[in-house]
Amino acid sequence: MALAVGMRVLTRALLRPWARGLRVAPGRTGPAAGGGDGMRCFGSPRVLVEPDPAAGVAVVKMRNPPVNSLSLEFLTELLISLEKLENDKTFHGIILTSDCPGIFSAGLDLTEMCGRKPEHYVEYWKAVQETWLRFYLSNLVVIAAINGVSPAGGCLLSLTCDYRVLANNPKYTIGLNETLLGIVAPFWFKDTMVNTIGHRATERALQLGLLFPPAEALRVGVVDQVVPEDQVQSTARSVMAQWLAIPDHARQLTKTLMRKPTADRLLTERDADIQTFVRFICRDSVQKSLHAYLEKLKQKKG
Numbered sequence: 349m350a351l352a353v354g355m356r357v358l359t360r361a362l363l364r365p366w367a368r369g370l371r372v373a374p375g376r377t378g379p380a381a382g383g384g385d386g387m388r389c390f391g392s393p394r395v396l397v398e399p400d401p402a403a404g405v406a407v408v409k410m411r412n413p414p415v416n417s418l419s420l421e422f423l424t425e426l427l428i429s430l431e432k433l434e435n436d437k438t439f440h441g442i443i444l445t446s447d448c449p450g451i452f453s454a455g456l457d458l459t460e461m462c463g464r465k466p467e468h469y470v471e472y473w474k475a476v477q478e479t480w481l482r483f484y485l486s487n488l489v490v491i492a493a494i495n496g497v498s499p500a501g502g503c504l505l506s507l508t509c510d511y512r513v514l515a516n517n518p519k520y521t522i523g524l525n526e527t528l529l530g531i532v533a534p535f536w537f538k539d540t541m542v543n544t545i546g547h548r549a550t551e552r553a554l555q556l557g558l559l560f561p562p563a564e565a566l567r568v569g570v571v572d573q574v575v576p577e578d579q580v581q582s583t584a585r586s587v588m589a590q591w592l593a594i595p596d597h598a599r600q601l602t603k604t605l606m607r608k609p610t611a612d613r614l615l616t617e618r619d620a621d622i623q624t625f626v627r628f629i630c631r632d633s634v635q636k637s638l639h640a641y642l643e644k645l646k647q648k649k650g
């Protein structure tokens with residue numbers, strides 16, 4: 349049922365004109381790291397997939413410069429890449445990482461949530477929900493190699509993964525900082541964090557909009573491992589090898605057992621969640637806060 353709903357949304361997305369225009373990235377041969385048989389890289393303008401068929405692993409690199417903000421187009425491309433890998437029996441795991449130096453993902457694209465029509469907010473929120481559901485419930489082993497800063501939606505994306513390796517750089521903070529923008533993390537963002545670090549730590553982190561530097565992120569459990577920056581990818585690969593050594597059906601069923609109740613809550617309240625989002629984001633006070641935040645980001649440069 350969940351999959352059927354997901355497929356419908358994805359199919360609709362694929363039918364949109366800009367999605368139809370997506371091309372396979374012109375051929376470099378992969379893999380970029382590790383062994384493999386030289387299968388070609390593929391992907392789309394904003395997502396580069398480096399396959400290592402011998403290992404059964406693909407590295408998915410987000411490249412939506414300057415900050416990998418999660419725009420509607422970018423989310424759709426991510427979903428298409430995930431689906432392609434899930435449908436290819438060669439792959440059992442993916443490593444999700446960034447191609448933008450110093451940035452894993454700046455989170456949801458603020459320009460998708462500012463000054464648009466309600467219909468746009470509906471479409472955008474459906475894509476955000478779908479991305480969370482598909483990554484959270486993916487049968488593949490998904491490991492985040494976090495090689496940059498990762499606020500709000502960027503943190504959420506990493507929390508959908510099975511394991512998080514963060515580069516040890518004090519600038520690479522991670523957390524759900526929505527309150528600092530005058531907005532509120534929806535219940536399923538909160539639930540994902542609770543499932544990762546527990547109720548009390550989440551309560552504190554979300555109310556204060558905490559962005560944890562690496563040592564603290566490790567201490568609180570937002571990430572599983574912190575390693576020197578030049579070892580993030582190799583560590584993710586070693587961790588992947590450990591996870592892939594477990595019988596796949598047993599691991600997959602266990603993942604579903606652990607995650608389905610959380611996903612089911614959104615699946616049953618999906619439409620209501622969209623309405624709540626649209627009502628909230630359309631408030632004058634929220635629009636003012638978001639505009640002011642974007643303005644502050646722009647002025648930082650000048």
Ligand SMILES: CCCCC/C=C\C/C=C\CCC/C=C/C(=O)SCCNC(=O)CCNC(=O)[C@H](O)C(C)(C)COP(=O)(O)OP(=O)(O)OC[C@H]1O[C@@H](n2cnc3c(N)ncnc32)[C@H](O)[C@@H]1OP(=O)(O)O
Nearest residue numbers: 417454455456457458459499500501531532625628645646
């Ligand atoms: C009543 C109950 C209600 C219940 C709840 C109901 C509904 C919930 C409603 C809403 C939920 C929404 C959840 C939102 C989740 C999010 O993810 S919001 C996004 C949060 N992200 C951030 O706070 C990060 C902001 N960005 C930065 O801090 C920095 O940009 C950086 C990532 C640290 C990178 O810094 P730097 O390298 O210095 O780059 P710049 O700051 O100069 O940025 C370059 C350009 O990129 C633009 N930009 C940055 N972030 C975003 C973004 N998230 N979206 C869109 N654009 C972004 C920035 O403005 C620069 O643009 P220009 O080059 O100046 O044009």
